[in-house]
Amino acid sequence: VPELPEVETVVRGLQKRVVGDTIESVWIGDKSNLLKSSALEIARVLDGARVAGVRRMGKHIVIDVHPKPRASAKRTRSKRVAAAETTAPRTAQWIVHLGMTGKMLVTTPETETEKHTHLIAQLASGKELRFVDPRRFGKIWVHESDEGFATAGTEPLHITLDDFAKLFRGRKTPIKSALLNQKLLRGVGNIYADESLFRAGIRPRRRAATLTRDDLRRLHAAVQEVLKEAIAAGGSSVSDYVGAEGERGFFQMQHRVYGREGDPCLVCGTAIKKIVVAGRGTHYCPKCQK
DNA sequence: AGGTTGACCTGGACGC
């Protein structure tokens, strides 16, 4: 599901509902293909931790936590160990990737536990933070280091036109594949790639390197415009995406090509085509996009 | 090297 606008919507919900709260206990299910850290490690970092902030990096949710100081170690540790511990990072990160069907929900404890709930964090305020993911393509892990968590790729909403143009220089791959490549831009997925290419008037199969300066200028503007409009609409709920409070987005109402195969182009009336590019369903107007 | 292809999963929609 979730591409940049959906993840941004979840992050904003979490900022409002869980920042400043403390995680009192964590329950983790037995479906371990979701975990990139061991359940033990995740529990060790999160148990008793205070939630200092929530951020988005591409499609990743980054939850900054202040782990609880481990008082039990005091009794036996040497001076040298104690010194080492004080230099350990004060902040750790809890990283969540929603995959295709992941949800991060803030609920009350009474809320019925959905099928495919894989993690529940009980908060001091009485709320619960739950991770639900039917297909289990999502990922959860904790990151502890001074450098903090980092990913490749540039944020599409921050990139300048010049840097944007450089990403595609010399690339023979279809422009759509390049837009989906998270090592170049982080956060654009299948829906917003198609919608951006439509608005820029560029065919998805065009080789990235063949885009003219003017194509790039229009595409850069289109990507930022589509993402901003989608964020303002709370993301796209095509089937099951919901925000942190279970609310659906409504940007799907404004899709111009995604999911509209056979329907008339809103600009010229030509039937929208659906093809496969880079293994993904790809929608475009054969007349408006060159 | 860089790009395209299956594998990973469950469930919903559709056709018979």
Add this chain to the structure above:
DNA sequence: TGCGTCCAGGTCAACC
């Protein structure tokens, strides 16, 4: 109501 098939917002490892 019950198959069986296809498709899905993402990302890897494995293959040219």
